[in-house]
Amino acid sequence: MPCSRKFWVLKDTCRDEVTTDYFEEEEEDLEDLRKGEIMCRALFISVDPITRLHIAYSDPGQPILGRQVARVVESRNTDFPKGKLLVVAMGWSNYSIVDPTMTQEMGGVEVPLCETLPRQLENASLPKSSAMGLLGIPGLTAYLGLTELAKAEEGETIVITSAAGQMGHLVGQLARHMGLRVIGFTGCSDKASWIKTELMYDWAFNYKTQDVKQALNIAAPNGVDIFWDAVGGDLANTILPYMSYYGRVIMVGNLANYGNMDNPVSISMIDLAIHLKELTITGFNVYRYYHMWEDAREALVKLFKEEKIKPYEHVVEGFEFLPEVFVNQMNGKYQENYIQNIPSIFVVG
Structure with a gap:
């Protein structure tokens, strides 16, 4: 049994561009387990x-x-024996002690703090890390967002921002499988090339170097039916006027503003594109659909086995590299040899 654990904390208030200087590694002694508790060792940590x-x-x-x-490396809970693999919300920590019966409120739903790995992994040639990728929050959000919230239909046009990202690359593949025309925007020309050639998006653009308006005039001459937005900011404001009547905007993130929380770029709620075209703009919290996760995982594994969707992961060895990997992710950096593995990034604990 280890006598101490390492974990990362925020070193200083960070409301602008994040750097590794904002993180600090700490170490503390581990206490003896109480009845009902377990000790876990991190195998993969999602970035x-x-x-x-x-x-x-x-x-x-x-x-x-x-x-x-x-x-689980030590246990005083018969339901969670030593050796059991779990998905836990324990942060950037190499070891953790937790009562596995605890829950947390997410999206108005009480969900377990610790969950067993999805049973679908037993019969699929997927790595255990897929519990945080294809079968985790990114994959579940992509699938349920398209089917339950966007109500995507064959023949529609979808625009995806952060289209080569952790969630975006799954949204694009699912949309193509459903018969949609897929347009992806990324902040990197190599990533744009990757989603076009590897994932077979209909169109792919680098919004930092290409004219977004011109790109949409070419790729979506009849308008955009679904806008899957993970970026927000000026990019979202540029895309909104190209929405079709009764278009749906699914907001899953706001990357453009995460590093500028004091002066965020907002969407005007009196924008003509919104009220004249009767657009629906919806934030999406996948935990609201927690009761549908099991069915969604079944559908995702089926698509994977049929080779209709392929998840991509990039695993980095070393707990000490967590801040560096996270900062690189925020800055859109990548290693050329791993361009095909960029979307989901995990660090070995």
């Missing part, structure tokens, strides 16, 4: 863009939030 939003509202000294695939 997620939403962490940037948590950091913006966190005080110095607060632990960095995040999800893990972890193994």
Whole structure:
């Protein structure tokens, strides 16, 4: 049994561009387990863009939030024996002690703090880290967002921002499978090329170097039916006027503003594109659909086995690299040899 654990905390208030200087590694002694508790060792730690939003509202000294695939190494709970693999919300920590019966409120729903790995992994040639990727929040959000919220239909046109990202690359593949015309925007020309050639998007653009209006005039001459937005800011404001009548905007993130929380670029609610075209703009919290997760995972695994969707992951060895990997993710950086593995990033704990 280890006698201490390491974990990352926020070193200083961060409301502008994030750098590794804002993170600090701490170490503390581990206490003996109480009845009902378990000790977990992180195997994979998910590096997620939403962490940037948590950091913006966190005080110095607060632990960095995040999800893990972890193994039970000590247990005083018969339902969670030593060796059991779990998905736990224990943040950037190499070891954690937790009462696995605890729950947390997410999207108005009480969900377990610890969950067993999705049973679908037993019969699929997917890595255990897929519990935080294809079968985790990114995949579930992509599938349920398209089917339950956007009500996507064959022949419609969808625009995806952060289209080569952790969630975006799954949204695009699912949309293509459903018969939609898929237009992807990224902030990197190599990533745009990747989603066009590897994922077979109909159109792909680098919004930092290409004229977004001109791109939409070419790629969506009849308008955009579904706008899957993870970026927000000026890019979203540019795309909105190109929406079709009764178009649906699904907001899953706001990357453009996470590093500018004091002066965020907002969408005007009196914009003509919104009220004249009767657009629906909806934020999406996948936990609201927690009761549908099992069916969604079944559908995703089926599509994977039929080779209709392919998840991509990039695993980095080393707990000490968490801040660096996260900052690189926020800055859209990548290693050329891993361009095909950029979307979902995990660090081995």
